[in-house]
Amino acid sequence: MTNEKIPYKIYLEEKEIPKQWYNVRADMKNKPAPLLNPGTLKPMTFEELRGVFCDELVRQELNDTDAWIDIPEEIQQFYKMYRPAPLIRAYCLEEKLKTPAKIYYKFEGNNTSGSHKLNSAIAQAYYAKQQGLKGVTTETGAGQWGTALSMACSYFDLDCRVYMVKVSYEQKPFRREVMRTYGAQVTPSPSDTTEVGRKILQEHPGTSGSLGCAISEAVEAATTREGYRYVLGSVLNQVLLHQSVIGLETKAALDKYGVVPDIIIGCAGGGSNLGGLISPFMGEVLRGEKQYRFIAVEPASCPSFTRGKFAYDFCDTGMVCPLAKMYTLGSNFIPSANHAGGLRYHGMSSTLSQLYADGYMEARSVEQTAVFAAAEQFARVEGILPAPESSHAIRVAIDEALKCKETGEEKTIVFGLTGTGYFDMVAYEKFHNGEMNDYIPTDEDLQQGFDRIPQVF
Amino acid sequence: MTNEKIPYKIYLEEKEIPKQWYNVRADMKNKPAPLLNPGTLKPMTFEELRGVFCDELVRQELNDTDAWIDIPEEIQQFYKMYRPAPLIRAYCLEEKLKTPAKIYYKFEGNNTSGSHKLNSAIAQAYYAKQQGLKGVTTETGAGQWGTALSMACSYFDLDCRVYMVKVSYEQKPFRREVMRTYGAQVTPSPSDTTEVGRKILQEHPGTSGSLGCAISEAVEAATTREGYRYVLGSVLNQVLLHQSVIGLETKAALDKYGVVPDIIIGCAGGGSNLGGLISPFMGEVLRGEKQYRFIAVEPASCPSFTRGKFAYDFCDTGMVCPLAKMYTLGSNFIPSANHAGGLRYHGMSSTLSQLYADGYMEARSVEQTAVFAAAEQFARVEGILPAPESSHAIRVAIDEALKCKETGEEKTIVFGLTGTGYFDMVAYEKFHNGEMNDYIPTDEDLQQGFDRIPQVF
Numbered sequence A, B: 001m002t003n004e005k006i007p008y009k010i011y012l013e014e015k016e017i018p019k020q021w022y023n024v025r026a027d028m029k030n031k032p033a034p035l036l037n038p039g040t041l042k043p044m045t046f047e048e049l050r051g052v053f054c055d056e057l058v059r060q061e062l063n064d065t066d067a068w069i070d071i072p073e074e075i076q077q078f079y080k081m082y083r084p085a086p087l088i089r090a091y092c093l094e095e096k097l098k099t100p101a102k103i104y105y106k107f108e109g110n111n112t113s114g115s116h117k118l119n120s121a122i123a124q125a126y127y128a129k130q131q132g133l134k135g136v137t138t139e140t141g142a143g144q145w146g147t148a149l150s151m152a153c154s155y156f157d158l159d160c161r162v163y164m165v166k167v168s169y170e171q172k173p174f175r176r177e178v179m180r181t182y183g184a185q186v187t188p189s190p191s192d193t194t195e196v197g198r199k200i201l202q203e204h205p206g207t208s209g210s211l212g213c214a215i216s217e218a219v220e221a222a223t224t225r226e227g228y229r230y231v232l233g234s235v236l237n238q239v240l241l242h243q244s245v246i247g248l249e250t251k252a253a254l255d256k257y258g259v260v261p262d263i264i265i266g267c268a269g270g271g272s273n274l275g276g277l278i279s280p281f282m283g284e285v286l287r288g289e290k291q292y293r294f295i296a297v298e299p300a301s302c303p304s305f306t307r308g309k310f311a312y313d314f315c316d317t318g319m320v321c322p323l324a325k326m327y328t329l330g331s332n333f334i335p336s337a338n339h340a341g342g343l344r345y346h347g348m349s350s351t352l353s354q355l356y357a358d359g360y361m362e363a364r365s366v367e368q369t370a371v372f373a374a375a376e377q378f379a380r381v382e383g384i385l386p387a388p389e390s391s392h393a394i395r396v397a398i399d400e401a402l403k404c405k406e407t408g409e410e411k412t413i414v415f416g417l418t419g420t421g422y423f424d425m426v427a428y429e430k431f432h433n434g435e436m437n438d439y440i441p442t443d444e445d446l447q448q449g450f451d452r453i454p455q456v457f
Helices: A055-062 A073-082 A091-097 A118-130 A144-156 A166-171 A173-181 A195-203 A211-223 A237-256 A272-286 A350-357 A368-382 A388-407 A425-432 A443-450 B055-062 B073-082 B091-097 B118-130 B144-156 B166-171 B173-181 B195-203 B211-223 B237-256 B272-286 B350-357 B368-382 B388-407 B425-432 B443-450
Strands: A020-022 A068-070 A087-089 A102-107 A135-140 A159-165 A185-189 A228-230 A263-267 A293-299 A309-314 A323-328 A362-366 A412-417 B020-022 B068-070 B087-089 B102-107 B135-140 B159-165 B185-189 B228-230 B263-267 B293-299 B309-314 B323-328 B362-366 B412-417
Touching: A020 A237, A020 A272, A055 A118, A055 A237, A073 A118, A087 A237, A091 A102, A091 A368, A091 A388, A102 A237, A102 A388, A118 A135, A118 A144, A118 A237, A135 A144, A135 A211, A144 A159, A144 A173, A144 B368, A159 A166, A159 A173, A159 A211, A166 A173, A166 A185, A173 A185, A173 B368, A173 B425, A185 A211, A195 A211, A211 A228, A237 A272, A237 A350, A237 A412, A263 A272, A263 A388, A272 A293, A272 A350, A272 A412, A293 A388, A323 A350, A362 A368, A362 A388, A368 A388, A368 A425, A368 B144, A368 B173, A388 A412, A425 B173, B020 B237, B020 B272, B055 B118, B055 B237, B073 B118, B087 B237, B091 B102, B091 B368, B091 B388, B102 B237, B102 B388, B118 B135, B118 B144, B118 B237, B135 B144, B135 B211, B144 B159, B144 B173, B159 B166, B159 B173, B159 B211, B166 B173, B166 B185, B173 B185, B185 B211, B195 B211, B211 B228, B237 B272, B237 B350, B237 B412, B263 B272, B263 B388, B272 B293, B272 B350, B272 B412, B293 B388, B323 B350, B362 B388, B368 B388, B368 B425, B388 B412
Parallel strands: A102 A412, A135 A159, A135 A228, A159 A185, A263 A293, A263 A412, A293 A362, B102 B412, B135 B159, B135 B228, B159 B185, B263 B293, B263 B412, B293 B362
Antiparallel strands: A020 A068, A087 A102, A309 A323, B020 B068, B087 B102, B309 B323
């Protein structure tokens, strides 16, 4: 049943945890377009950005030339608490599917935040502490980023204020308590605690919120309070940089056993996991050393890559943030109450957007019930209860493995299992009870969002 | 900050996962007393027990002579999905406490059941499948055992029926959905689906249930249905046998780095985790090779060891099960709605009871708010959100480490971190809101339970 040479779980040794992050932008010929000041339409400068983000994080955000950035010792220490994360050979899933494909997944759920988000949270909290700040503000969708940031802030004794997308706040009542356990203050968004929140509530009473709204509130809360900065769990270049530990460990584990992947799959909301997972492999492709297929998987209800426009747009609904060039559905796009809260973002990482535009990546959108069917199938054979977000990648990994079954090809498939679904049981319950719908926006729905994209080139 | 030689997490290699379970009874001079037939008061025979349990499990239950039992290949394969479990050096907790003590914990929460329970669930499901049964019935308190059994049954395609203690069913609504994800049927207990359940409901309307009630219902459901057997997640000798993988891995990991523990601490409900954790160490003590201090930690609200009687008693409230000699609070003892659902059992493993009676172990009872304070302190520095059950062990580990701080002793403390608290956020919320009480039964409360203990010697 098993190949004796490759264990079920490949654990690197502690000393093999990366000591540097890899910055894929350094190897890109077409760099991701810079953030623009919405007033002047000129690239945001260090001075402009430092009012919102910590200084060192701004430097990382703007750095598209250094391929390797040292990971500070304190962050390395923290990584040792929950890393290296295992790369797991899905022997049981392969057997169940009767596929000749070899399936591996990088499991990032073995920490209390339940996801990969902790990799960047601890970095951002560290730099905030280094700068002598009192605290940070942020938004959270599924609650994984908020939990991760709470843990990181608790470790460095920083104040942490989280704006949580209202639909997730309501669907995941216990997420709030986890964040409180780590000392964070959690507010459902949109809220009446910020000017932008009050405005959104007035325009869209009864809205279930979106990441775009929550970002606006968190930015306002940071910039109107002394000693605070805003931090973000995805989309930004700095986040993809920190998340490169996922890909670096994955590559090191595969290299150890001489395994070369054919297809690398990740779910994509803002791009933090996908970008982190693929970055060292993408680097090889960009340098002309190797060839891989990369597949980004997004919900059909929020299809930024597959149906969005590649254009400069606001990162937030309130239009208080800079403009980023990305695949976008428009900053006022509020997706249906899709359960994968972490994938409900209207935009996409600029870095991944550029790579997609340049033909280095594929993208696929999948429907919710098919995602939960894959999640349940996976849970029953592999034991791990996956997060809905992660299950988007599982869906496509299974689909690709089934194609191999038809063709007889022994492809090697690697996907990112970003986290666990312990706080997503309301969604699983709906799935079990046949109450889950597969809402897909119409072209008219999308046009409303596109109409709001500013005309910038 | 860290000792270079010992990593944060000690992972054994896959090939180092135990291939045999260790049966501590083989090394005990005073064997645990046999189960008695409540009618004849004679030891239960293989023939009598096989109506309730699978044949092979009955053999294991009665075997107090073989020190080592081979782990079947199929179970070893399953263990590879989530084992070896890490032994973690609590560097961050040590630093926070400023203690010279060295603290290690064996973390069994890195699987979807959220606890060590899976170690025995997969063994019991395997033997049921081998015997050609259709399914199994069981009870669950906190829901961890029920989840573990659901996972194991799903893996071997067995029907799984779970009676869940009503207080946990209500406090942990999402546990039910996890079990359903793995295909189990879950009923809150006491229920009107069994004769014994209806009787208990009539006598105690509005009862929040107990493990003792749920056991009665599950046994009835198994013995009145063809092709079914009853399985149990704790208390029994067979369960302690399977759980010896915890202790064996712990010992192998410590041996690898030449670490010798002074104190070994585990929470104790029915004894499955504590028994499994300490067994190989206890074996050394019983054979006169080593000396260790063992501490069992139980809730002050359900103090079997510290305030119970060592006597033959029924294992269940409905008095349908055999009699076991154990520390007991009486089979009608229904603890207050303590949140550590997994520790709400009136009795205790016969094996551990005998060892405690013979002076090989200490026991300590701790109050609920002190337990949650320890849990939160631990979560904030070690990152892992612990289950309330496990947090009983954390409380005493911290207490012992603080004693070392006073005396300056560099003791090595090992404790079992049995699982995670993701489904216990109602309890954490009560703790955060200051609504948690520290109910301790009075002597009169306990006397009611003692009055029901049958007069058997």
